[in-house]
Amino acid sequence: MLCVPVLKLINMMWLREIFLKVKRLVLLLSLLMFVYCTQAQKKKQLSSGAFSSYDKIFSGDVNKINLPDYLDGPHFFWEENDRVKVWYISHKHSGNTLDLKEKIIKLKKDSLQFKGMYGDKNRYWLRKQKPEPSQSEYSGVDSVMVVGDVHGEFETMKKLLVANKVINAKGGWLFGKNHLVFVGDIFDRGDQVTEALYFIRHISRLAREKGGRVHLILGNHEVMVLMNDSRYIAPKYRNLSKRLLTNYYNFFAENADLGRWLRSLNSVLKINDKLFVHGGLSYDVVEKNLSINQINMDIRYSLLNAKSMSAKELKSKIYFPGNPLWYRGYMMESRYYSMITESEVDKVLRYYNVKQIMFGHTELDEISFLFQKKLCALNVPMGYVQFRPQILLIVGGQFYRCLLNGEKEYIK
Numbered sequence: 122m123l124c125v126p127v128l129k130l131i132n133m134m135w136l137r138e139i140f141l142k143v144k145r146l147v148l149l150l151s152l153l154m155f156v157y158c159t160q161a162q163k164k165k166q167l168s169s170g171a172f173s174s175y176d177k178i179f180s181g182d183v184n185k186i187n188l189p190d191y192l193d194g195p196h197f198f199w200e201e202n203d204r205v206k207v208w209y210i211s212h213k214h215s216g217n218t219l220d221l222k223e224k225i226i227k228l229k230k231d232s233l234q235f236k237g238m239y240g241d242k243n244r245y246w247l248r249k250q251k252p253e254p255s256q257s258e259y260s261g262v263d264s265v266m267v268v269g270d271v272h273g274e275f276e277t278m279k280k281l282l283v284a285n286k287v288i289n290a291k292g293g294w295l296f297g298k299n300h301l302v303f304v305g306d307i308f309d310r311g312d313q314v315t316e317a318l319y320f321i322r323h324i325s326r327l328a329r330e331k332g333g334r335v336h337l338i339l340g341n342h343e344v345m346v347l348m349n350d351s352r353y354i355a356p357k358y359r360n361l362s363k364r365l366l367t368n369y370y371n372f373f374a375e376n377a378d379l380g381r382w383l384r385s386l387n388s389v390l391k392i393n394d395k396l397f398v399h400g401g402l403s404y405d406v407v408e409k410n411l412s413i414n415q416i417n418m419d420i421r422y423s424l425l426n427a428k429s430m431s432a433k434e435l436k437s438k439i440y441f442p443g444n445p446l447w448y449r450g451y452m453m454e455s456r457y458y459s460m461i462t463e464s465e466v467d468k469v470l471r472y473y474n475v476k477q478i479m480f481g482h483t484e485l486d487e488i489s490f491l492f493q494k495k496l497c498a499l500n501v502p503m504g505y506v507q508f509r510p511q512i513l514l515i516v517g518g519q520f521y522r523c524l525l526n527g528e529k530e531y532i533k
Contacts, residue, residue, distance in 0.1 A: 199380035269499035273311020305340020305399035309353035402441030
């Protein structure tokens, strides 16, 4: 007589267990869908159409940051035409202390070689004359090495250049009369931005002595910092800025020597039959009839005279959705533009009389070509264990991925 109720009870318990499992599965799927929709909404809201898991904004307690010992600098600030203030920032892990060391130097001549201080063994050239914009078109170059977004990962960048015989271990130039191109975004995320900037300036001078050239073109993160947008700076720089009661921007303001140099740089560069740009050149630049020189002039103007133009004017005239610094239409669409078509790519190439466009900005796993080798994506993130750091070598019409161990992979 007891068998029937017991069997019914067992069946009910079994059904209840199934119901609970189904309920948990439904809740999990709902949670995953919520996360997906939230991320998609974030992507849609960003004005550039960009969305990257690497764009992480530091949200911890900046006052509790205590890094290993470091020396940041020098930072040169022009107070008069012949008077420069020098800052070094020294941090000691023991005690978490930050010491600002300051020196005033006077230039009796047009230029001065400044010997590093406080353990800094480097030498730096200071020149009274502001740097002039450099040439933006070159021809007859045998080989070009191209570096994607560095984002403060100076050590990885240097190891790649040494391994692939662009420079030697001491930073000497080995690349002859060839050209080295950085496609922007030296700033943000990583904590060796100052070192990377000075190193690029140093090897640029050495390359010129040998008949070669080093080019740094502006990326969106350079422009962000130069316009006082420091959302993505590394915790190190956020901490030192707060403790020194200054904005990170001030290290690169118009009176800062690094700021002067950065504001003189190009945003688009043409070498032989190839264009180099940070984000990309959309079909909009063709419709706006923008030459390489006009793009470079407009962006430099915005950095020197940003306060003379409203945010609306800057956005419509210079930083429109398809502008060269923020554009991602080669690899994705946004709320402001569709992904570029091959026909539009061909029109851009014809307009600038080039065969290929090399660009960074949008991350990918390895250096790759798109649209039948008409576009080359270079931004393989540095400083992440899941990626192989790499740079691109162009020799004539041949292309190679160059790795940390010095190996070169031919790209078909």
